[in-house]
Amino acid sequence: MRRIKILEEKFFVFLSAFMTYSLITVLAFIILVIFIKGFNALNLDMILKTPQGGYYYGGEGGVLNAIMGSLYIAVGATLIAIFIGMPAALYINVQLVRYRRTQNTIRYFLDALWGIPSIVYGAFGFTLMLFLGMNASLLAGIITVALLISPIMVRTFDEVLSTIPRGLHEASLALGSTRTETAFRVMLRQGFSGFITAILLSFGRGIGDAASVLFTAGYTDNIPINLDEPAATLPLAIFFQLGSPIPEVRERAFASAVILTIIILAISLSARIISKRYSRSNLK
Amino acid sequence: MQLRRKIFDKITGFWMITSLITILSLPLIIGTGLYLKAAPLFDQQSFFSLIFSSQWAPSKGEFGFWPFIAGSLYVTVLSFLFTLPVCLLAAIYLTQFSSKQLIKVMHPVIDVLAGLPSVIYGVWGILIIVPFVSKYVAPVFNTTSSGYSVLSGGIVLAVMCIPYILNMLIEIFNTVPVGLREASLSLGATRWESVKHVVIRGNFPGIISAYGLGIAKAFGETIAVMMVVGNVVKVSINPLDAAYPLPALIANNYGEMLSIPMYDAALMFAAFLLLVIILIFNMIFRYLIHKTKRQ
Numbered sequence: 221m222r223r224i225k226i227l228e229e230k231f232f233v234f235l236s237a238f239m240t241y242s243l244i245t246v247l248a249f250i251i252l253v254i255f256i257k258g259f260n261a262l263n264l265d266m267i268l269k270t271p272q273g274g275y276y277y278g279g280e281g282g283v284l285n286a287i288m289g290s291l292y293i294a295v296g297a298t299l300i301a302i303f304i305g306m307p308a309a310l311y312i313n314v315q316l317v318r319y320r321r322t323q324n325t326i327r328y329f330l331d332a333l334w335g336i337p338s339i340v341y342g343a344f345g346f347t348l349m350l351f352l353g354m355n356a357s358l359l360a361g362i363i364t365v366a367l368l369i370s371p372i373m374v375r376t377f378d379e380v381l382s383t384i385p386r387g388l389h390e391a392s393l394a395l396g397s398t399r400t401e402t403a404f405r406v407m408l409r410q411g412f413s414g415f416i417t418a419i420l421l422s423f424g425r426g427i428g429d430a431a432s433v434l435f436t437a438g439y440t441d442n443i444p445i446n447l448d449e450p451a452a453t454l455p456l457a458i459f460f461q462l463g464s465p466i467p468e469v470r471e472r473a474f475a476s477a478v479i480l481t482i483i484i485l486a487i488s489l490s491a492r493i494i495s496k497r498y499s500r501s502n503l504k
Numbered sequence: 505m506q507l508r509r510k511i512f513d514k515i516t517g518f519w520m521i522t523s524l525i526t527i528l529s530l531p532l533i534i535g536t537g538l539y540l541k542a543a544p545l546f547d548q549q550s551f552f553s554l555i556f557s558s559q560w561a562p563s564k565g566e567f568g569f570w571p572f573i574a575g576s577l578y579v580t581v582l583s584f585l586f587t588l589p590v591c592l593l594a595a596i597y598l599t600q601f602s603s604k605q606l607i608k609v610m611h612p613v614i615d616v617l618a619g620l621p622s623v624i625y626g627v628w629g630i631l632i633i634v635p636f637v638s639k640y641v642a643p644v645f646n647t648t649s650s651g652y653s654v655l656s657g658g659i660v661l662a663v664m665c666i667p668y669i670l671n672m673l674i675e676i677f678n679t680v681p682v683g684l685r686e687a688s689l690s691l692g693a694t695r696w697e698s699v700k701h702v703v704i705r706g707n708f709p710g711i712i713s714a715y716g717l718g719i720a721k722a723f724g725e726t727i728a729v730m731m732v733v734g735n736v737v738k739v740s741i742n743p744l745d746a747a748y749p750l751p752a753l754i755a756n757n758y759g760e761m762l763s764i765p766m767y768d769a770a771l772m773f774a775a776f777l778l779l780v781i782i783l784i785f786n787m788i789f790r791y792l793i794h795k796t797k798r799q
Contacts, residue, residue: 225694225697226694228694228696228697229694229695229696229697232593232696232699233597233601233695233696235593236593236594236596236597236601237597237601237602239589239590239593239594239597240593240594240597240598240602243590243594243666243670244610246663247613247617247663247666247667249632250617250624250625250628250663253628253631253632254624254627254628254631257631303523304523304526304527305523305527307516307519307520307523307524308520308523308524308526308527310520311520311521311523311524312524315517315520315521324794326524326528327794328790328791328794329528330527330528331786331790331794332531332783332786332787332790333527333528333530333531334786335717335720335721335724335782335783335785335786335790336531336534336724336779336782336783336786337721337723337724337725337726337751337778337782338724338726339724339726339751339754339755339775339778340534340538340724340775340778340779340782341534342754342755343538343754343771343772343775344534344537344538344775346758347537347538347541347772348537351537367530367534370527370530371527371530374527398509398510398512398513399513399517400512400513400516400517400520401509401512401513403516403520404516421619424619425619427621428619428620428621428622428623428624429621430621430622430623430726430727431726431727431751431755434755434758435758455621455623455727458623458627459623459626459727459731462626462627462630462731473627474627474631477623477624477627480621480623480624481620481624484616484619484620484621484624485616488615488616488619492612
């Protein structure tokens with residue numbers, strides 16, 4: 221009996237270790253494959269030039285249009301998300317602080333909202349666009365992505381705000397400040413690291429999302445200047461170039477994938493560093 | 505001075521509450537918008553025949569979503585089967601058996617991987633999985649396959665969902681009180697036994713929820729699946745055949761949908777269906793998680 225138990229133990233410890241290490245290998249393998257494939261095709265032209273004539277048949281040029289388009293959309297969407305997400309998170313943690321149940325219910329709905337796939341946001345953005353009589357444009361893309369990332373912004377920011385000690389909040393009220401003053405002058409400052417992390421996370425999600433901008437932002441070889449012009453995006457650039465039968469163009473898709481991966485890695489790394497640095501000076 | 509503060513209070517207070525209400529009403533607004541767009545479809549076909557008919561001929565006005573729903577289900581179930589043992593065992597190893605060092609390194613890595621855009625996983629799928637399936641898997645079963653298949657879709661989805669599910673499982677397992685495990689060990693149970701009886705059984709609702717949310721994520725995933733699954737309208741049980749999941753249908757046809765009558769309504773119906781199914785999934789499993797957290 222004892223032997224079977226020990227055998228079972230050994231077997232499962234081995235099996236779970238095996239699964240873990242093979243998982244690590246596979247995940248490392250993904251990054252490695254993307255980087256090796258992509259760096260072979262990556263050059264300065266890819267980053268600094270827009271597509272020239274015959275680009276999609278292997279001609280000169282790069283994906284600067286997509287990089288800029290993605291940045292424009294992600295920055296615009298993040299600004300809108302800050303505008304509606306930041307006050308919403310503050311409201312949950314200041315005005316509703318006495319109502320535990322309401323707070324939890326709201327968090328629950330926000331979490332559920334987080335799970336809605338981006339293609340649904342894309343389809344909704346498209347109907348909204350038709351309804352307002354807009355064309356596929358930078359503005360439509362920005363609005364759709366803003367809807368997609370707002371719940372993420374609120375929930376991440378809220379997670380940090382909820383750890384701020386209640387005493388700080390009460391001290392501010394006791395000194396005679398109003399609730400909104402407490403929210404913007406005390407809570408926002410105290411939760412600033414969380415605020416920055418929330419911004420970076422939503423930004424990263426916005427820049428990498430393809431399905432929501434597929435209908436709404438369109439695609440173009442130029443860098444958009446006005447809000448009503450269509451805009452190319454990096455994920456879609458990867459997707460379209462990969463569909464090409466010409467090997468050179470496919471190579472460029474891999475290079476674009478490396479560019480996107482590096483952008484995402486840089487964002488999540490800086491989010492980590494910033495949240496560490498700022499939270500050190502916080503009251504515990 | 506008092507007045508200025510009062511006005512500031514009123515304005516910002518209004519701003520805060522409107523923002524919150526806007527965000528919370530988002531699913532309702534999206535749902536209504538999509539439903540209104542899809543409504544003309546219900547005059548032509550019943551809800552039942554929309555979902556279970558396999559007649560798909562948009563130019564003739566026949567919209568049967570079964571091939572797409574079946575495709576989505578098939579890919580999702582396959583990915584679930586792949587993630588089930590891997591995530592559970594890896595989470596157990598990382599939280600119970602391994603050194604503290606390993607999990608310290610792994611946690612940020614998993615976090616980063618969960619944040620990688622799906623198009624990157626799609627690129628990886630085309631580079632590795634598709635050729636692998638057509639060169640090595642298909643010959644084993646004496647068939648040929650282009651590699652763009654349900655199996656490839658399932659594998660890519662599984663790899664995408666692993667960081668997401670693993671993250672939740674690690675978080676759940678880390679909440680098990682050390683004392684509970686020590687009590688079990690002191691009664692003479694082996695480490696595996698205490699994992700089996702204390703960690704797994706005690707967190708059963710949490711584990712189910714983690715997988716449920718993973719399934720919901722997989723069901724709505726678009727770009728990565730669309731890149732490797734082949735996109736052919738048919739119902740087949742052979743995992744080496746191509747399929748056409750629901751999100752891929754929406755993403756592939758938005759260009760033509762305004763030129764064929766009712767096509768746009770049909771695609772918006774597909775989006776509505778996705779929204780409802782995934783929202784229900786999320787509501788149920790998030791509820792389980794919230795409930796276990798409060799205990």
